[in-house]
Amino acid sequence: MAETVVLKVGMTCEGCVGAVKRVLGKMQGVESFDVDLKEQKVTVKGNVTPDDVLKTVSKTGKKTTFWEEGETAASA
Template sequence: MAETVVLKVGMSCEGCVGAVKRVLNKMEGVESFDVDLKEQKVTVNGNVKPDAVLQTVSKTGKKTSFWEAEPGNKEAAPATA
């Protein structure tokens, strides 16, 4: 089943973007992805598990976390420091 996983990744340059793209290109089940340097946002679509995507992107050494829901969304878990 296809799933969309959205991550916040601490990327500072095109080199960081390239590193994230490299690991996602090798990951099994990934159908497509979008890496937004300005927003520090990585969106992955495919037959993937969110935890596996998080672990894979974390291997780049970048600070990686699940994208928090928009502020004001009552269902979102509180962000912890």
């Protein structure tokens, strides 16, 4: 069953975005993902678990946490 996982990732530049895209592109079970630099938000859809997505994105060295409902980049 497809799961949607939303993360807050401490990205500051396009290089950060590229690093996140590279690790997600290699992750098994990922059907699609969206990386929003401005919002520092990463949305992943696929046959994945939230913990696996968090661990995978954390490999980039960026501060990574689960996105809280109602959170915005300004509240970071």
